[in-house]
Amino acid sequence: MSEPVGIHVEGVHFGYPGRPVLRGVDLTVRPGELAALIGLNGCGKSTLLRLAAGLLRPDEGRVLLGGDDLARLSRRAAARRVALLHQSSPAVPGMTVRHLVRQGRYAARGPLGMLREDGDGDPVVARALRDVGVERWAGREVDALSGGERQRVRLAMALAQDTRVLLLDEPTTYLDLHHQLDVLRTVVRLRAERGLSVVMVVHDLAHAARFAERVVALRAGRVVADGTPKEVVTPGLLADVLRVAGRVGEDPEGGWPVCYPDHPLPPLEYENHIH
Ligand SMILES: Nc1ncnc2c1ncn2[C@@H]1O[C@H](COP(=O)(O)OP(=O)(O)OP(=O)(O)O)[C@@H](O)[C@H]1O
Numbered sequence: 001m002s003e004p005v006g007i008h009v010e011g012v013h014f015g016y017p018g019r020p021v022l023r024g025v026d027l028t029v030r031p032g033e034l035a036a037l038i039g040l041n042g043c044g045k046s047t048l049l050r051l052a053a054g055l056l057r058p059d060e061g062r063v064l065l066g067g068d069d070l071a072r073l074s075r076r077a078a079a080r081r082v083a084l085l086h087q088s089s090p091a092v093p094g095m096t097v098r099h100l101v102r103q104g105r106y107a108a109r110g111p112l113g114m115l116r117e118d119g120d121g122d123p124v125v126a127r128a129l130r131d132v133g134v135e136r137w138a139g140r141e142v143d144a145l146s147g148g149e150r151q152r153v154r155l156a157m158a159l160a161q162d163t164r165v166l167l168l169d170e171p172t173t174y175l176d177l178h179h180q181l182d183v184l185r186t187v188v189r190l191r192a193e194r195g196l197s198v199v200m201v202v203h204d205l206a207h208a209a210r211f212a213e214r215v216v217a218l219r220a221g222r223v224v225a226d227g228t229p230k231e232v233v234t235p236g237l238l239a240d241v242l243r244v245a246g247r248v249g250e251d252p253e254g255g256w257p258v259c260y261p262d263h264p265l266p267p268l269e270y271e272n273h274i275h
Pocket residue numbers: 016017019021039040041042043044045046047048275
């Protein structure tokens with residue numbers, strides 16, 4: 001028997017009508033592992049996360065969560081195992097931070113459990129608010145928060161699902177540098193403390209190289225590189241995957257790769273076909 005894994009994406013093909021996006025993607029992320037997913041705009045990163053969360057069904061291939069086929073799980077059972085922080089979410093007029101984060105408990109508690117809850121009662125909600133340092137805003141309206149504040153509250157909502165697999169689509173969007181690092185370090189800490197499998201879409205290679213155990217590069221619907229930051233983040237990757245010319249050095253203390261991007265390269269032929 002092979003080792004049970006957090007999340008295992010196997011041979012996944014997917015397209016929207018008239019638009020093939022993923023063409024046979026394999027990806028395994030073990031408990032306690034943080035994988036950064038990188039690639040050009042429109043290459044299919046968010047689509048892959050939505051498939052991994054069970055919000056889309058693969059045309060071919062499958063997604064396994066701890067060995068169970070996601071396609072066989074109900075929406076609610078899936079939501080107890082995998083949480084997705086979306087790139088953006090619609091505004092909800094009048095909703096408080098606590099109320100929004102409580103929404104993350106729906107899968108675990110069910111409709112009756114949600115009704116019975118007395119407000120502050122759920123310790124997982126309190127912990128999620130604390131994890132991202134937003135407990136002092138619990139009574140504020142979400143719509144009255146800044147973009148960065150709202151992003152952290154949305155992360156708290158994903159954490160409130162209390163799943164072993166966490167999918168984060170650009171979790172540092174809107175955040176200032178201080179809070180980018182704060183959120184990334186929180187994710188790194190939680191994945192170690194709670195043995196989470198984390199897949200995180202990032203555009204900032206510095207963050208991928210510094211905080212992820214693995215960097216997975218997607219191009220034209222396929223995984224074209226998957227390894228440690230040192231293995232993957234190279235001038236070749238900058239050029240082939242991100243269409244940027246630049247140098248790659250090494251952090252003198254930590255040893256992780258440091259990029260010095262210089263100028264964009266023209267798109268490749270396949271990109272014109274796909275997009
Ligand atoms: N609901 C949809 N219907 C049709 N096409 C879609 C839909 N969602 C995304 N696409 C297309 O699928 C492709 C992949 O989109 P996706 O959002 O997965 O890219 P991405 O890598 O996450 O991009 P970005 O870095 O810009 O967030 C794009 O060409 C996009 O236009």
